[in-house]
Amino acid sequence: MKPPNFHYFAPTALEDALVLLAQHGAEARILAGGQSLVPQMNMRRVRPATLIDINRIANLAYVQPTTTGIAIGALTRTTTLEHDALIGSRQPLIAEAARYIGYPAIRNRGTLGGSLAHADPNAELPPVMLALNAEIEVRQHGSSRTITAANFFQGPAKTSLTTGELISEVRIPDLPPGAGSAFIEVSRREGGYAIVGVAAVVVLNADRSIAEARVALCGVGPTPLRATQTEQGSIGQPANAHTWAAAATAVQHEIINPPDDLHGSADYRRHLAAVLVERALTSAAARI
Amino acid sequence: MTTTPEFKWVGKDIKRREDPSLLMGTAKYTNDVQLPGMLHTAVLRSPYAHARIINIDTSAAKQLPGVHVVLTGREAAEILNPVPAFCAEPVVEHAIAIEKVRYAGEAVVAVAADTRYIAEDALDLINIEWELLPPVVDMLAAMQPDAPLVHENLKSNVVFDHTFVFGDVAADFARADRVIKRRLRWPRATAAPMEPSGAVCSYDPGSGRMEVWSNTNMLNFVAWVIASTLKLPPHMVNFNPMYVGGSFGSKHVLGKVIGIAGALSKMTGRPVKFMEDRIDNLTANDSHAADRIYDAALALTNDGTFLSVRLNTFDDYGAYFMFAIAGNTNVMAQAIGPYKINSVEMDIKAILTNKNQQTVFRGAGSDVSNWVLERLVDAAADELGIDGIELRRHNFIQPDQFPYKIPTGNYYDSGNYAGVLDMALANAQLDHWRAEQVRLRSEGRYIGIGLVSAQQRSTYSATEFWFHNPAPASGLTTTPESVRIGIGPTGGFNATLFSTFWGNSPETVVAQAIAEEFDVDPSDVNISYESTRHGLPSAGPGGSRLTVMLSGAVRGAATKVKDKMFKIAAHLLEANADDMELRAGRVWVKGLNDEKYSLSIADIGMKAYWHKFDLPPDMESGLEGSFTYDHPFSSPPNAERTDLGAFYPMMGNAVHIAIVEVDVKTGKVAFLDFIAVHDVGTVMNPRALQGQIRGGIAQGIGIALLEEMRYGPDGQNLSSTFNDYLLPSTLDIPNIKVFHHVTPSPFTTYGVKGGGEGGRMVAPPAVTRAIEDALTPFGIQISELPITPESIVKAIAAANGA
Known part of the structure; x- marks a missing residue:
């Protein structure tokens, strides 16, 4: 389990990384936390000709308030997502999901940008970003653009990033007043990949009717799934067990072709999705 | 009931001697070995389960700079004999496959290069032409007469098929009021130790000698067999003892790993x-484990008295048969569990398939049969409507019945099964959990209690390996273990072991035993391991034997050393050697307390080494003793294999109680409590044993x-x-x-029994029953x-008719 030869660059400035990325194009891969890329290279499942190690770039790891929410640098470690006070107070859903990711040693290295760019369909952070309507700031040499989380994930290990682009920042708008959130998952063992995970946000009106519900899942398809029909069906309903049970039924119709593998059959994943959606919505509403 | 004999150091809860060097990273493992000019190996493995090798093109790989050798199976066969196998059947395995591959992962080409990176690059450049053969995957399908053959020379994939009958099984089933029957499925697992297997081989063509540094952990037991694979005389191959990062049965031989490194060297x-x-x-490590279907039956009377057990076993051994049916003969050591059961029948069908082969994994097959027997007992309790605890208690072998000969011929040395059970019950608060179970069910929550009582045989005797071979074709090997104790001229102790460290506590055991024998502090004892070149007989760790065997070897070696010390002291103190005693690190004239009638161990050591004129005439200088301890209570099987003799007689027992909650919506299981009471005789070191038990329960x-798998x-x-x-x-x-319950063995030094495998042997049926109990509604x-x-x-959905 040793990788083939590759060229290695360790730029200290973002602009230098972008120049290298422009020069090496599709042959290059970004090395951030390396928790997925390095094992894949060791097993020779991916063979990049060039690695651009961004770990020495200053000012890519941060959590900052903005006028409308928070901004998180792409190189921010999972352990920071788990423990950062600003995230904990403004977007506890991120911290809650981060605790499910691997073990402390993995969380100390893995990064937010890396997890999103890797786009593993079972990973926890992609559905969280979907549920939070995150905006992903993408840079390339000479330009930048913003991609919404909803438009970012295209398939297993596939995103809207084009050759030469890297994620620099993720911006998360504040939730409206009266919002609660929850993340819940089932995995075969603690710290392992989710079989199914659910991120939920509920916003209630003053009369505790549902103003807005957001439901996003991992483990049920090639990309994380935003269950928009389930969400729509909840709007205006009272925040009670009947509504959440209806959401659980509804979400099963939005899961078209769930994976069927060693750790969970398609039927089980669809079943789990329903159970976990009901529980996540219940929990999110209870936190308001 | 606890009857611990009085010891000063045996049983003391001291810190493990092994831990500082392990925790500080100074212990040397196989991968730490770095030698000048050393090459590194990568192995190309078959992508197919069953295929014929038509052609291998290694020309491009050989051209890669840094590559030294690209070795196919055909080329390797000129340097290597087949790897060791202990089966009577002609199942031949090569370190590198020659004509065809029999499992996905089987070695096809090995490359030696300047670095492992280059070696793996070379693998990318090898082209193989294959003829795909139909894979044999399902064991029951493999038994069909028209199934493709894993080994054509065997004419069948059923490599072993025999019914062992111990006692009058037919009569016991005939007089039974009822028979509990279950088909039970135990999955293929693997040992997966932290450290994979490995070897560094260094061959000197000048002298014809080979040095081996490998984590094979039965050095003295198998080195001479592996020498045959390497086509070298055994005395020209020296195996160096290495620290081993866990084995759990997976590193007993390592013929392929050593064979490949040896051939390339x-x-x-x-x-x-x-x-x-x-x-x-x-x-491809050959450490897959029991993969069994049991058609199991328990014959009993309506009052719950067990009469007989019948086990029809289908076991998927994978592509080779290295240890033959050792994982099934192991079951015969404790087939009746802790219960009075009159007779036993075991039909064993060993089936070959296109998978990496099965060998042994902690528990060695008795893990499986414990689960099967306890499943039957719980099923009997359910069918008879008798409480499982009382049903077990009703059938226990009683303390006054030991030593107890079981139908297979093995003996149970000692035990107090009700005592172990009572200790577990005293610590489990079952009344509380039963009340909680009722209360929580009304809230839609499901908790369950699993309680099992099961055996943990210890102190392996190798006769087990040969039961299946027709007598008298094979001899019966035995399992000696040796220790050398030397006392230096300043009184320090050096103990030499001939087994390796494989994650257990041999140094702690030996230091405590020497401290006990000489009334010194364990810190006065230095421990080292010796290579096979200097080795005394040693079967190494395995079969929960080392604490028993090292204790006996220390006692024997200490007796020799003490005898000489007493002779020297008696000579100097002008007394009789018979009147000498060891006390507080000094040799005294018995009964006297004035120090002038004593000598320190250092005094005696100095005299022994460097003061020949002060020694008794005819005594040689030096102060050391070696002892090879043989199994203290084993006997050969009879020719018909209807009485197997004593082969695993140091019989531990344990009760595990698992309390779980099952989330019936998601199927997730959470533990609420776990109580484990083990009786492995006298405990040498409580914390080391607790570590073994906890690790075993985790597995x-x-x-x-x-x-x-x-x-x-x-x-x-x-x-x-x-x-x-x-x-x-x-x-x-x-x-x-x-918790420890102590019933000493009558057969061993200090009364110790082995405890290395019990956690894994007992926990599975407790967890299973706890879940089943939770799902009773x-x-x-x-x-x-x-x-x-x-x-x-799925089971809940099916039960609900969904």
Whole structure:
């Protein structure tokens, strides 16, 4: 389990990384936390000709308030997502999901940008970003653009990033007043990949009717799934067990072709999705 | 009842001697060996389960700079004999496959290069032309007469098929009021130690000698067999003892790993290292374990008295048969569990398939039969409507019945099964949990209690390996173990072991035993390991034998040393050697307390080494003693194999109580409590034993809930990484409460028994029953492991008619 030869660059400035990325194009891969890329290279499942190690770039790891929410640098470690006070107070859903990711040693290295760019369909952070309507700031040499989380994930290990682009920042708008959130998952063992995970946000009106519900899942398809029909069906309903049970039924119709593998059959994943959606919505509403 | 004899150091809860060098990283493992000019190996493994090798093109790989040798199986066969196999059947395995591959992952080409990176680059450049053969994956399909053959020379994939009958099984079943029958399925698991297997071999073409540094852990037992694989005279091969990062049965031989490194070293005249990586280990280490279907039956009377047990076993051994049916003969050591059962029948069908082969894994097959027997006992309790605890108690062998000869011929040395059970009950608060169970069910929550009582045989005697071979074709090997004790001129102790460290506590055991024998502090004892060149007989760790065997060897060596010390002291103190005694690190004239009638151990050491004129005439200088301890209570089987003799007689017992909650919506299982009471005779070191028990229980929970080596219908290994072979981590294991019950063995030094495998041998049926008990409202029987969340959800859905 040793990788083939590759060229290695360790730029200290973002602009230098972008120049290298422009020069090496599709042959290059970004090395951030390396928790997925390095094992894949060791097993020779991916063979990049060039690695651009961004770990020495200053000012890519941060959590900052903005006028409308928070901004998180792409190189921010999972352990920071788990423990950062600003995230904990403004977007506890991120911290809650981060605790499910691997073990402390993995969380100390893995990064937010890396997890999103890797786009593993079972990973926890992609559905969280979907549920939070995150905006992903993408840079390339000479330009930048913003991609919404909803438009970012295209398939297993596939995103809207084009050759030469890297994620620099993720911006998360504040939730409206009266919002609660929850993340819940089932995995075969603690710290392992989710079989199914659910991120939920509920916003209630003053009369505790549902103003807005957001439901996003991992483990049920090639990309994380935003269950928009389930969400729509909840709007205006009272925040009670009947509504959440209806959401659980509804979400099963939005899961078209769930994976069927060693750790969970398609039927089980669809079943789990329903159970976990009901529980996540219940929990999110209870936190308001 | 606890009857601990009075000892000063045996049983003392001192810190493990091994830990500082392990925790500080100074212990030397195989991969730490670095030699000048050493080459590194990578192995190209078959992508197919069953295929004929038509042609191998290695020309491009050989051209790669840094590559020294590209070795195919055909070329290797000129340097190597087949790897060791201990079966009577003609199942031949080569370190590198020659004509065809028999499992996905089998070695096809080995490369030696300047670095492992280059070696793996070279693998990319090798082209193989294959003729694909139909894979044999399902063991029952493999038994069909028209099934493709894994080994054509055998004419069948059923490599072993025999019914062992111990006692009048037919009569016992005929007089039974009822027979409990279950088909039970135990999954293929694997040992997966932290450190994979590996070897550094260094052949000197000048002298014809080979040095081996490898984590094979039965050095003295198998080195001479592996020398035959290497086509070298055994006395020209020296195996160096290495620290071993766990074995659990997976590192007993390592013929392929050593064979590949050895062949490449012989070809290059350079030291060559081959370390398995994790994929090598999971797909090709030969450490897969029992993969069994049991048609099991328990005959009993209506009052719950057990009469007989019948076990029809189908066991998927994979592609080779290295240890023959050792994993099934092991069952015969304790087939009746802790119960009075009159007779036993075991029909064993060993089936070859296109998978990496099965050998032994902690428990060595008795882990499986414990689960099977306890499943039958719980099923009997359910069918008879008798409480499982009382049913067990009703059938226990009683303390006054030991030593107890069981129908297979093995003996149970001692035990107090009701005492162990009572200790567990006293610590489990079952009344509380039963009340909670009722209360929580009304809230839609499901908790369950699993209680089992099971055996943990210890102190392996190798006769087990030969039961299946027709007498008198094979001899019966035995299992000696040696220790050398030397006292230096300043009184310090040096103890030499001939087994390796494999994650257990041999140094702690020996230091405490020497401290006991000489009334010195364990810190006065230095411990080292010796290579095979200097080795005394040693069967090494395995079969929960080392604490018993090292204790006996220390006692023997200490007796020799003390005898000489007493003679020297008596000579100097002008007394009789018979009147000498050891007390507080000095040799005294018995009964006297004035120091002038004593000598320190250092005084005696100095005289022994450097003051020949002060020694008795005719005494040689020096102060050391070696002792080779043979199994203290074993006997050969009869020719008909209807009485197997005593072969695993140091019989431990344990009661495990698992309390779980099952989330019936998701199928997830959570532990609420776990109580483990073990009786392994006198405890040498409580904390070392507790570590063994907790680690074993973790593996038992693994097999109950997580672990399974899966193969696809095409024979692909689907569990080749730890993403897909699921080991429990500390996060999946509860805080286990461990208690010791002590019933000393009458046959061993200090009364110790082995405790290395018990945790894994007892936990699975407790976890299974706890889940089944939780699901009682749904009427679900559990007959298959691992119990996955999905399997629970499906069973509930089926029970609900969904």
